[in-house]
Amino acid sequence: DSGVTQTPKHLITATGQRVTLRCSPRSGDLSVYWYQQSLDQGLQFLIQYYNGEERAKGNILERFSAQQFPDLHSELNLSSLELGDSALYFCASSVAEGMSGYTFGSGTRLTVV
Amino acid sequence: GQQVMQIPQYQHVQEGEDFTTYCNSSTTLSNIQWYKQRPGGHPVFLIQLVKSGEVKKQKRLTFQFGEAKKNSSLHITATQTTDVGTYFCAGPQNQAGTALIFGKGTTLSVSS
Numbered sequence: 001d002s003g004v005t006q007t008p009k010h011l012i013t014a015t016g017q018r019v020t021l022r023c024s025p026r027s028g029d030l031s032v033y034w035y036q037q038s039l040d041q042g043l044q045f046l047i048q049y050y051n052g053e054e055r056a057k058g059n060i061l062e063r064f065s066a067q068q069f070p071d072l073h074s075e076l077n078l079s080s081l082e083l084g085d086s087a088l089y090f091c092a093s094s095v096a097e098g099m100s101g102y103t104f105g106s107g108t109r110l111t112v113v
Numbered sequence: 114g115q116q117v118m119q120i121p122q123y124q125h126v127q128e129g130e131d132f133t134t135y136c137n138s139s140t141t142l143s144n145i146q147w148y149k150q151r152p153g154g155h156p157v158f159l160i161q162l163v164k165s166g167e168v169k170k171q172k173r174l175t176f177q178f179g180e181a182k183k184n185s186s187l188h189i190t191a192t193q194t195t196d197v198g199t200y201f202c203a204g205p206q207n208q209a210g211t212a213l214i215f216g217k218g219t220t221l222s223v224s225s
Contacts, residue, residue, distance in 0.1 A: 002155070033212060042217035043156070043201065056212040090155060097211040101146055101158030 004105035006091050012111045018079040021108045023091030025072055031094045032074040038087040081112045117204050119216035132189040134219035136202035145185045151198040194223050
């Protein structure tokens with residue numbers, strides 16, 4: 001157990017639907033990062049939050065959004081799902097911004113059918 | 114934007130052979146990090162390098178950061194079957210950023 005909790009572990013949904021992925025960071029970590037991992041694209045950075053505020057954006061589609069709540073857990077919302085959104089979604093946390101390694105959760109595997 | 118490239122994409126070795134993966138950035142990095150992802154698992158942080166020319170060792174693993182802070186390497190001596198997995202390097206998204214951009218990784222397979 002890495003200390004970063006992601007739910008659900010698996011999700012199967014139909015095209016056009018909307019899903020919410022949840023992440024609880026490791027205790028004491030203020031930064032949360034979301035990544036998408038697919039076979040051909042590796043780990044793609046989506047978005048970062050730090051202590052409730054959006055800090056950085058990567059290749060996040062407009063159909064996707066995220067937020068970090070006062071208790072520091074984060075949610076990634078994916079809407080109007082397409083087949084190509086099928087991937088492993090990882091959440092990671094770090095104690096501070098900058099010079100510290102990430103702790104990853106075990107991921108949510110999303111399958112869009 | 115920032116790009117981090119890794120080679121090779123795949124590497125198969127016999128147990129006991131050495132293995133090296135290389136990482137190159139399009140820009141100078143403030144630091145570089147290495148992660149390992151076992152099959153079916155999640156990335157696990159291995160190490161962070163900060164200084165130009167820095168070399169760090171973890172048992173059979175040797176990590177180097179280039180003098181220009183634009184490249185890095187991971188060398189494994191005498192591979193074991195437990196070394197199987199994908200090794201990623203990652204650097205900050207930009208000069209002021211803290212979000213990491215990952216290379217596509219090198220997948221290592223080891224046969225005994």
